[in-house]
Amino acid sequence: MNVRKKIRLGDLLVEHKLISQAQLDEALADQKKSGRKLGRILIENNYIKEDEMLQILSQQLKIPFIDLMHYKYKTEVIKLIPEIQARRFRAVALSKDDQGIMVGMADPTNIFAYDELSNLLKLPIRLAVVREADLLRTIDSAYRKTDQISNFAEQLSDELAETDVDLAAMLSSADVADAPVVKLLQSLFEDAVQIGASDIHIEPEEKVIRIRQRVDGVLQEHVMDEARIAQALVVRLKLLAGLDISEKRLPQDGRLSIKVKERSLDIRMSTMPVQYGESVVMRLLDQTGGILDLSDLGMPMELRTRFQTIVQRPHGMLLVTGPTGSGKTTTLYAALSLLNKPEAKIITVEDPVEYRLPRINQVQVNTGIGLTFARVLRSALRQDPDIVLVGEIRDEETAEIGLRAAMTGHMVLSTLHTNDAVSTVNRLLDMGVKSYLLASSLHAILAQRLVRRICESCTQPAEPDNQQKAWLVKHANTDVVHSIFKKGEGCPHCNYTGYHGRIGVYELLYLDQKLSEILARGDSAAFALAARDMKAYTPLNMVALQYAVEGITTLAEVLRISADVDAITDEKIPDATSTGTLV
Helix, strand or coil, X not given: CCCCCCCCHHHHHHHCCCCCHHHHHHHHHHHHHHCCCHHHHHHHCCXXXXXXXXXXXXXXXXXXXXXXXXXXXXXXXXXXXXXXXXXXXXXXXXXXXXXEEEEEECCCCCHHHXXXXXXXXXXXXXXXECCHHHHHHHHHHHCCCHHHHHHHHHHHHHHHHHCCCCHHHHHHXXXXXXXXXXXXXXXXXXXXXXXXXXXXXXXXXXXXXXXXXXXXXXXXXXXXXXXXXXXXXXXXXXXXXXXXXCCCCCCEEEEEEEEECCEEEEEEEEEEEECCEEEEEEEEEECCCCCCCHHHCCCCHHHHHHHHHHHXXXXXXXXXXXXXXXXXXXXXXXXXXXXXXXXXXXXXXXXXXXXXXXXXXXXXCEHHHCECHHHHHHHHHCCCCCEEEECCCCCHHHHHHHHHHHHCCCEEEEEECCCCHHHHHHHHHHHCCCHHHHHHHEEEEEEEEEEEEECCCCEEXXXXXXXXXXXXXXXXXXXXXXXXXXXXXXXXXXXXXXXXXXXXXXXXXXXXXXXXXXXXXXXXXXXXXXXXXXXXXXXXXXXXXXXXXXXXXXXXXXXXXXXXXXXXXXXXXXXXXXXXXXX
16 A cells, blocks of 8 residues: 555545535635645535545545544553654554554545654554544543653652752742643643543642542542642642632632643632641633533433523523532523523622623622622622522522512522422422512422433443342333443543543423412422422433433433432332323
8 A cells, every 4th residue: 555645635525526626625715724624624514524534535545444432442552652743643553563553543645644653653554544533532541641740749759858948939939830840730730631620639648649530520549659749739729829828727719720732721729728738629610612502411402492491581580400510500601601692681690700701790709708699699680680690599588589580570590409300499498488489480490410421432231230120120111121221341531430421411390380379388298299290390310211221321320310319209200101201
């Protein structure tokens, strides 16, 4: 195979009648202006599907087309090509044998990249063509920064051991940019971005420092022996967040913004004194991708349509409920992006403000100076808003102000920490909120959870264990009990967890006239029974079970989110005719 032969991709696609000459001319003009690759332009303009283009290249160049999502690579082989070159040339080393190295490339017609890789590897190269998105995901998984983190931690430990230094002076000096502590933090943030971590925990112990990253809701741990570096890390982070580096006895909260791998991160940082120093937790908010659209959240189409209709009403209250980390804020921001129009005045009251939105007046509460949710909400209502978002209802006062605002012509969106939609009403009544206020103002409650998706690269059939079988027999019909469920075996793509990414599980309870009348009487037990009888209401665990039947998630995830709702749903399980669900 003469891989160096120049192939004109556009002419090849026209020849095979996959695109027209007019489409090629338009894409070439775009390429001349933007400098982007022709293939990427054709795909983004929907002139051709990526797999069609790659199959043609595979046939023409007589090289294999490899699906990286299901390719079991070896990390030591991948790293034969340094990360910089892998990203630059969009190439990964897939296998090595006596005949040389097989290299997967997103653009195997790139002669310059082929020559550079040949000079770098010093071995014969066999090419394969791969999808670019899969290639970048593989690079992110394979080139973890754990080795760099350990190396910089060791360097910093050695530096601190050499002499007694003034940490504050050392870490705030002008030449600190090349210091091991800065390189260590940079590697730590880069690694977190590559694996999609939402939080970073730095926990000092007597002899080790424990760094944990929350990925898809679960912590992954990296332990290092260099316990003495903990103080240096905390001091540097405090300086970046503008905190008091001399105060080690009290918790502190701060915020910093950094740019990592061309992504803008807004970081909420919290410190807490512990036995061997200070623990730091950082929540990473990626500002680069913007706010998700409702269509990106994973809501079923019917539920999303009903949800959009409710939030676009001129007045009323909508509550989004669920535990911490269940995606409530993301859902509300997606709703705001739908409502954010020039003709609508929107005010948000948050603690803290997580994402900055144009045209929206965002206020951060500050209880230290008396700027509470209730106080800001009162003031916000004097600012002539159409829509008000209250970050969280924490007390009766805030709830009543919000409900009265909903009665007087405002659309009010807020969150509450409850297990499911039905129990939300009980929680509000327990707070002391008047039942007539709820009945006249509350329009709908959306309860949600996040479940982990099975990794597509290592999915395989899974036999339910005894506990899962017992749960299925109790909750599902015969067909579902005998379904073929799946799980992830664990592979390099998912860091051997069996999961990659998460999807939202939602239940929407709409308060119709019947429910509102029952609620006005304050009869919470009758309200719960009537709510579960509604045809359009499907409990969270049944929605999650449907995802398991479809092979999106595992039964283990279904049982995990069902643990706190089963006590409620056990009283009466809706039947298939009334809910259209699996039971």
